[in-house]
Amino acid sequence: MFVKHGMNSGFSSLASSAVLRRQQFLIRSLKGYSVSDKIRMEAVKCLSGGASLEANAESVLRAITPSLDPTRHKGQAGKIAVVGGCREYTGAPYFAAISALKIGADLSHVFCTEGAATVIKSYSPELIVHPILEESYNISGVNDEGKRDISKKILSEFDKWMERFDCLVVGPGLGRDPFLLECVSKIMTRARQSNVPIVVDGDGLFLVTNSIELVSGYRLAVLTPNVIEYKRLVQKVLGCDVNDQNTHGELLSLSKQIGGVTILRKGKSDLISDGEKVQSVSIYGSPRRCGGQGDILSGSVAVFLSWARQCNLAAERESTISRTNPTVLGCIAGSALLRKAAALAFEHKKRSTLTTDIIEHLGQSLEAISPVS
Numbered sequence: 001m002f003v004k005h006g007m008n009s010g011f012s013s014l015a016s017s018a019v020l021r022r023q024q025f026l027i028r029s030l031k032g033y034s035v036s037d038k039i040r041m042e043a044v045k046c047l048s049g050g051a052s053l054e055a056n057a058e059s060v061l062r063a064i065t066p067s068l069d070p071t072r073h074k075g076q077a078g079k080i081a082v083v084g085g086c087r088e089y090t091g092a093p094y095f096a097a098i099s100a101l102k103i104g105a106d107l108s109h110v111f112c113t114e115g116a117a118t119v120i121k122s123y124s125p126e127l128i129v130h131p132i133l134e135e136s137y138n139i140s141g142v143n144d145e146g147k148r149d150i151s152k153k154i155l156s157e158f159d160k161w162m163e164r165f166d167c168l169v170v171g172p173g174l175g176r177d178p179f180l181l182e183c184v185s186k187i188m189t190r191a192r193q194s195n196v197p198i199v200v201d202g203d204g205l206f207l208v209t210n211s212i213e214l215v216s217g218y219r220l221a222v223l224t225p226n227v228i229e230y231k232r233l234v235q236k237v238l239g240c241d242v243n244d245q246n247t248h249g250e251l252l253s254l255s256k257q258i259g260g261v262t263i264l265r266k267g268k269s270d271l272i273s274d275g276e277k278v279q280s281v282s283i284y285g286s287p288r289r290c291g292g293q294g295d296i297l298s299g300s301v302a303v304f305l306s307w308a309r310q311c312n313l314a315a316e317r318e319s320t321i322s323r324t325n326p327t328v329l330g331c332i333a334g335s336a337l338l339r340k341a342a343a344l345a346f347e348h349k350k351r352s353t354l355t356t357d358i359i360e361h362l363g364q365s366l367e368a369i370s371p372v373s
């Protein structure tokens with residue numbers, strides 16, 4: 001049971017007719033009307049996908065956010081798992097997991113190392129924390145066979161839970177320990193075999209960039225690179241440097257080259273593509289660039305993606321709403337909500353705005369767009 005508003009409107013009609021008019025003008029320009037070279041160049045850029053295609057993010061948010069129906073049971077609004085948290089980082093997995101709950105997921109798990117688990121549990125009693133991951137420094141005296149046993153144990157611990165999850169977030173605060181990353185590769189492979197969507201962020205992107213086959217061709221994978229992570233992906237997958245003159249074309253190629261995974265390129269505007277088209281979210285956010293905002297985003301995308309998938313499953317039965325790629329919808333919604341919450345937090349806290357302040361505004365921001373009643 002979902003409240004759906006304008007599910008078919010990928011972009012606002014106003015914005016799309018403006019884009020259309022601009023495209024028509026530019027096409028006429030190309031046919032030899034007297035225009036400057038600058039406009040011609042813009043025309044080419046536009047026709048090759050360089051034009052802005054701002055998503056109607058608020059409509060998407062309203063369309064996929066489920067109503068609070070008293071007949072629904074615990075878990076139906078989403079069960080999210082974050083794989084991350086190691087010796088260095090405990091904040092990032094916490095931000096991702098708590099954001100999922102604050103948006104409206106019912107249950108949020110964290111799979112991390114033992115040391116990180118105690119800390120994350122102390123941040124919040126709401127999170128279900130599994131201290132199952134191991135880093136090399138902790139098992140330095142163990143031989144290869146012993147390490148294989150540890151790896152198997154980690155996978156079987158994870159397996160007990162995996163099929164229950166609507167989405168995994170792999171990477172916030174995961175670290176880059178080789179043994180830990182090898183275990184996480186196996187977790188990702190297992191999730192993929194079970195068709196569980198995976199949002200890959202932070203150190204998960206480090207892993208995936210070096211082992212692209214983990215996500216290649218998996219339509220339920222979402223990559224959320226920041227500037228540096230995107231640069232590494234482009235260099236590895238496309239074999240060249242980032243080209244700021246062909247932002248949209250490059251993102252399309254990157255997604256296609258990885259077999260149609262959805263990529264959310266974070267930046268001044270967030271750009272989203274599943275290899276079919278590029279959409280952007282440019283809602284005004286915050287000028288504060290404190291660490292952790294990307295972690296909020298990954299947890300948010302996981303929830304919205306799960307909700308969008310439920311909408312799509314319902315649509316398959318009812319054939320009433322469009323079958324837009326749920327991973328793209330999840331990215332649009334996640335990006336828009338984070339930006340709105342960041343703007344609100346900044347209004348109150350100005351220069352002292354922190355990630356925890358933004359998290360506190362997630363609920364209010366969603367309520368303003370999609371009220372509970």
Ligand SMILES: NC(=O)C1=CN([C@@H]2O[C@H](COP(=O)(O)OP(=O)(O)OC[C@H]3O[C@@H](n4cnc5c(N)ncnc54)[C@H](OP(=O)(O)O)[C@@H]3O)[C@@H](O)[C@H]2O)[C@@H](O)CC1
Nearest residue numbers: 089090091092171172173174175202203227228229291292
């Ligand atoms: N509280 C916590 O626990 C948090 C933990 N986190 C976790 O940390 C892990 C590593 O993630 P990451 O993003 O720090 O690593 P990476 O991609 O190597 O970037 C490192 C360097 O790249 C640069 N740089 C970054 N952006 C740039 C830009 N726009 N434009 C230009 N340069 C830019 C910048 O370099 P600098 O300016 O210092 O030279 C930056 O220091 C990961 O697991 C993540 O989840 C975070 O989520 C934060 C909160």
Ligand SMILES: Nc1ncnc2c1ncn2[C@@H]1O[C@H](COP(=O)(O)OP(=O)(O)OP(=O)(O)O)[C@@H](O)[C@H]1O
Nearest residue numbers: 226227266267268270285290291292293294295297
């Ligand atoms: N220059 C910018 N102007 C406005 N918003 C931005 C800008 N850069 C990033 N953002 C917003 O902040 C969010 C997080 O992006 P950011 O690049 O900080 O991710 P990150 O580096 O992975 O963060 P984290 O510190 O959590 O790892 C993006 O979704 C985007 O909406």
Ligand SMILES: [Mg+2]
Nearest residue numbers: 202226294295
């Ligand atoms: Mg990050």
